[in-house]
Amino acid sequence: xxxxxxxxxxxxxxxxxxxxxxxxxxxxxCDPNLADTAVFCEHYNIPLSVSANVIVAAGKSDPRPFxxxxxxxxxxxxxxxxxxxxxxxxxxxxASAEETRDLTGMEIGGVTAVGLPDxxxxxxxxxxMLPNYVIxxxxxxxxxxKVSPQIFRLTPNTTIIENLALDPR
Numbered sequence: 043x044x045x046x047x048x049x050x051x052x053x054x055x056x057x058x059x060x061x062x063x064x065x066x067x068x069x070x071x072c073d074p075n076l077a078d079t080a081v082f083c084e085h086y087n088i089p090l091s092v093s094a095n096v097i098v099a100a101g102k103s104d105p106r107p108f109x110x111x112x113x114x115x116x117x118x119x120x121x122x123x124x125x126x127x128x129x130x131x132x133x134x135x136x137a138s139a140e141e142t143r144d145l146t147g148m149e150i151g152g153v154t155a156v157g158l159p160d161x162x163x164x165x166x167x168x169x170x171m172l173p174n175y176v177i178x179x180x181x182x183x184x185x186x187x188k189v190s191p192q193i194f195r196l197t198p199n200t201t202i203i204e205n206l207a208l209d210p211r
Contacts, residue, residue, distance in 0.1 A: 052147035053181030056157035060187070063156075063196045067189040069180065077151035077183035079115045090115040094176040094191075096153040098142045098162075099125045102133035108145055112155050112194070113167040114176075117207035124206050128165065152183040156197060166194045167206035 060067050076085045083090050093115040101107040107129055111119055119125065119136075126134035139150050145162060146153055155164055155178055170176060171191045178187045194200050 050147070051181075052154075052157065053152070053185060055147075056154045056181035056187075059157040060189070063193060065190050065193055065196070067187055067193075070177070070186040070188055072184060072186055074151075074183035077179075077186075079151075082186070083115065088177055092173045092176050094155075094170050094178050096155050096179055098137035098145060098153070099129070100135055100137040100141060101126075101129040102135065106141075108137060108141070109163040109165050110146070110153075110155060110158055111165045111167070111206060112170050112178075113207035114169055114173075116210070117167065117169060118210055120206060120208045124203070125165075128203070148179070148181055149183055152179045152181060152185075154179040154181045154187060156187070156193065157181065158199075160198055162199070164194075164197055164200040165206055166200060166202045168202050168204045169207065170194065171202060 072082060076082050079093050079095055083093050094112050095115055097111050097119050099109050099111050099121055113119055121134050142150060146158060175188055176191050180187045
């Protein structure tokens with residue numbers, strides 16, 4: 043990993059970071075047209091409660107501060123309160139698909155939490171740590187990674203945060 047945005051094949055880089063962590067994992071292949079969380083879970087019979095989304099959030103100040111946020115698909119990112127307070131700005135929003143691609147090298151639906159640039163903070167909602175396993179994007183829209191949430195105790199620049207995400211209303 044470097045301090046620069048990912049270049050090359052982000053899926054290969056993400057997978058290369060898994061083995062040194064020493065956790066068992068499984069690669070799940072998927073149709074890239076079915077990579078978006080709700081569609082993926084329905085088609086492949088994966089519970090939303092173990093599907094972990096990685097969403098890049100951005101502060102509105104200049105330069106724009108970014109953070110990759112991991113949350114279960116059964117919750118929604120508290121971008122207006124929790125993320126904004128941690129970013130220290132007055133406003134915060136979701137990064138655009140283009141900003142996400144520029145920062146991570148990955149397309150929405152394939153963004154993973156492993157192998158990200160060291161300069162990008164990784165914030166994990168504490169509820170992600172509860173299931174026996176989580177399904178993460180694999181760095182491309184054609185693979186997912188099934189792994190213990192304990193991976194987030196081993197990834198760099200990671201903070202586990204209570205109430206980063208909210209239960210849907």
